[in-house]
Amino acid sequence: xxxxxxxxxxxxxxxxxxxxxxxxxxxxxxxxTLHCLETPSGLKFVMNTDNQAQGVRELLKKIYAExxxxxxxxxxxxxxGEPIASELFKNKLDAFIKQTxxxxxxxx
Numbered sequence: 001x002x003x004x005x006x007x008x009x010x011x012x013x014x015x016x017x018x019x020x021x022x023x024x025x026x027x028x029x030x031x032x033t034l035h036c037l038e039t040p041s042g043l044k045f046v047m048n049t050d051n052q053a054q055g056v057r058e059l060l061k062k063i064y065a066e067x068x069x070x071x072x073x074x075x076x077x078x079x080x081g082e083p084i085a086s087e088l089f090k091n092k093l094d095a096f097i098k099q100t101x102x103x104x105x106x107x108x
Contacts, residue, residue, distance in 0.1 A: 001046065009038075025057060039064060053102040067093050 009024045026035040028051060037045040037060035045060045045068075071089040072078045078086055097103055 009036075035060060037061060037064065049102060056102065059100060059102070063093065063096065067096055 013024075024036060026033050028034075031051075032048050033051050033053065033056075035047045035049065035056040037057060039045075043064075045064055047056060047060060049056055067089065071086060071092050072084050073080075075086055075089070078084055078089070084090070
């Protein structure tokens with residue numbers, strides 16, 4: 001995933017008149033859309049959605065500000081660069097995503 005995002009970002013930065021950080025926001029296939037938010041520190045938040053999902057960039061910004069910063073960065077037990085093992089972080093993120101309008105449980 002990292003290699004693909006790196007390649008797309010590099011390509012977009014060469015052809016886009018926008019700031020490289022804002023140049024690549026998402027790409028769409030016939031089946032899904034991959035959204036990407038890169039923070040000023042280089043941290044990337046990536047989310048796959050169906051093609052009808054709206055407001056995902058704002059959602060990723062909220063996840064960063066309201067979930068990641070609060071429950072990962074401010075947690076002294078979380079080590080930057082390591083996978084986040086905090087159950088509180090995982091539960092808050094899960095609850096946050098489930099309350100968004102884009103989330104819908106699909107019946108099998």
